[in-house]
Amino acid sequence: MQQALAIHSVQCFSTMNFHRKHHYFDHLRRNKQYPFPHSTSFSVSKEVKVSASSKQKPPQVESVIGDDEDELLLEKVIVVDDGGDLGWLPAFPHVLTASMANFLFGYHIGVMNGPIVSIAKELGFEGNSFLEGLVVSIFIGGAFIGSVTCGSLVDKLGCRRTIQFDTVPLILGAIVSAQAQSIEEMILGRFLVGLGIGVNTVLVPIYISEIAPTKYRGSLGTLCQIGTCIGIIASLYLAIPSENDPHWWRTMLYIASVPGFILALGMQFSVESPRWLCKAGRLDEAKKVINNLWGSSEVDKAIKEFESVLKNDGDDLNSSWLELLEEPHSRVATIGGALFVLQQLAGINGVLYFSSLTFKDVGISSSALASLYVGLTNFAGALCALYLMDKQGRQRLLIGSYAGMALSMFLIVYAISFPMDNEISNNLSILGTLLYIFTFAVGAGPVTGLIIQELSSSRTRGKIMAFSFSVHWVFNFLVGLFFLELVQKFGVAPVYGSFGAVSLLATAFAYFLIVETKGRSLEEIEMSLNPKFQGKRNSE
Template sequence: MSVVPEEQHVKRRAAPLFVVVTDGELKSLQEKGHTRNDLGWLPAFPHVLIASSSNFLFGYHIGVMNGPIVSIARELGFEGNSFIEGLVVSIFIAGAFIGSLSCGSLVDKFGCRRTFQVDTIPLILGAIVSAQAHSLDEMLFGRFLVGLGIGVNTVLVPIYISEVAPTKYRGSLGTICQIGTCLGIIVSLFLGIPSENDPHWWRTILYLASVPGFILTLGMQFAVDSPRWLCKAGRLEDAQKVIHDLWGPSHVDKAIEEFQSVIRSDGNDLESRWSELLEKPHSRVAFIGGALFVLQQFAGINGVLYFSSLTFQDVGITSGALASLYIGLTNFAGALCALYLMDKQGRKRLLVGSYFGMAISMLLVVYSITSPLDEELGHNLSILGTILYIFMFAIGAGPVTGLVIPEISSSRTRGKIMSFSFSVHWVCNFLVGLFFLELVEKLGIAPVYASFGAVSLLAAAFAYYFIVETKGRSLEEIETSLNSTSAANDK
């Protein structure tokens, strides 16, 4: 029980100076007062939206080569060479690997905002070099530069959003980057349609890829820096202003106190060492981050996306662009659902449910292929399983993986752990692309899809046992809790 003063509204009647309220009622009163000072999600939204334009570029560059690759091959002289065509499409993975590894050090030194602006240089130059390419070497160089920028961005965006977004809305705002990726894919597919009739249209759509880069450069000039990085850099007043403007005045003192407590615990030097990822508790988080991306990629999302066009052809949808558009819209719908559910259901539940749904979807596809069903029914079940798989991926395995890793990372090593985790992502992405078709040719599509389902079940179990729920908890609260758990386990 707690005692609080009562306001004396009626002067004619003598009122008691104090009333007794329960602890639950007191907590309710405190929460109402706190809510009045809570600015909600809107002040942080423009900054998150600007950062998520990087993911729009990521999605755009994923889809932009699908339609015009034949025209590019014909004009640059490698038509019919499937190896070179694959190299042009995928060389940006090599750049992305290097970019992701370098991002952690850049974020530690310069903060997210300046790193975003520096990163637009390879993104803009890569798009322009690719668009004006008159030789294979120029095209490969341009695609490599784009990959370099994409690699930095994929690490940078989740870190920035997790550190700028208010705790209550961090999950939903973190999902916007996934929506940005989906929109980028859809826009690139729409813009690529004229390439079927115009053999030179590919130059136009590659030039257009530079526009979001310029917008990102300008937008970041008006965006805020991470209050956590500002505090670590000794810019306390700037950190207080960001918290005041984005989270609300009632959050300033508590947030700064938490930031400084973590800095005292971790050390106040800006840049961490890579060797720290081998030390506890950072080694456990690095293991979880790398394992999540290994499981995500070997659960087969890129293989299913690649084979989906053939699946759609079986039911009469012969246009590759139209099939890709259906896939893009499904991905977008799933991301919207994740936006709504992330801060309601929590990361762990979405991740486990997503992978379990992906496993069921693969089982449905395998059943449609291997069972003696009516041909039309089999094709329809295969389409249903494919659509359901992509939708379930977009609800959890896609957005949650990139969001939860910075949430469970310490402030000191967040950049390095994200760099390591995404470098693992790009290596696995490359390996799946390299061996998928060969495995399909040797084993058949049913065993390969069955293996995707098995990995999805393994991923669901991994998430259930290794992922802690981060919904509604500040990054500092999560870090303190994990450090305490690690220390207790060492005893």
């Protein structure tokens, strides 16, 4: 569960004014030469329609509808708009299908929480803490390799085919693990699963962001986090029979292969990213996808944006890793890596590890029940992120999330450091733990993976995401490796206090170096950040 929450893996906060601050992204404003509209919703805008009604119709168009009838028709359209905006609906089935990969991620994390003792006993390494840790941590090694290789795969094959190919190690890994008769077979199966998960954690956010309408890109992107939460909860629920059946873990791992087959089949009926299709020269297919998902009125404007970016970046499918050393890619990659370093050093893995002990102090001795409380809290935070991502924006949620995480850590430090009644101390610790997990799930979890690919260029998006997630897996491993040693040497309070300090640092980082991408198309963001495009525009 630690990795599941730390990957993605959001409230209403005050608006920050960035126009007076000087930082790299300060010039991220509306492109005046290419003032493309950002909302790709199918809904009718009330403001636009009302203003349009006051304008004269073009002389060559003759209306056979009277003024009164025209106004009545307009009122009916506006009423329909007030009833609900369904511009997200055409893309939703494709996003939901891709999110099955995140369900698998959460399931594979949770599936080892309870049965590891039964697995160790049956395969003959019971009591060997090193081998038990290896079975769990080899997953991270596979995920690291998967993240590194994903950047090149998606450039050549596109998102849809890469996701389908990636189901092979996910399915094989689950089956090999379920049939394992030795520790070596179990390690191989877990490595294959990690390899597939490493690819998906990079690829699925890119796919969703490239097919989602701009207006709903953030909310639909949050389905990655929600899918992970549901996967964790499902694995915890299915693990209940393992308390009475020591061989139940094999059934759980066989079940893990089923979503892989569903994902492979579902992606066969899903669309390819229109941005990748345009880059691959398949313009007619790109127009068809845009028409089906965003509406016919968006086709020409979207294609014009795509071609403007390709004209400056180049339209070949093979970007080089060395391009990450050039501007603006180097700065985006640096910020992406830094966001994941801060996310991990803010202590999500340590808090999750200690959460079971915290719950035991208040009488909840069942680790499964404690994990369920944590999973439900994470799920509630992800739902808040779904609602607020495109309303409050990415930057606000990051700032508020890390501020809430810092407050939670300091609350726990206060509860365990100052003399008070044990019951009050334990309750404050529980409150701080749940508040920390909730605020993480609301911003630091889902926003990090979303905003990195939004700031990345179309040409290097896959490789920047691959680099950033590789950094994530490295620091995920390091924090898990040294956390207990630091607690034993310094105590819980100093370690949690350092987590709070890092969270405050992350709050400042988000305030000064992250700008709002809400409501901006990926192409407009890229053209605003690309110095080549800026120089060309100025020369014109």
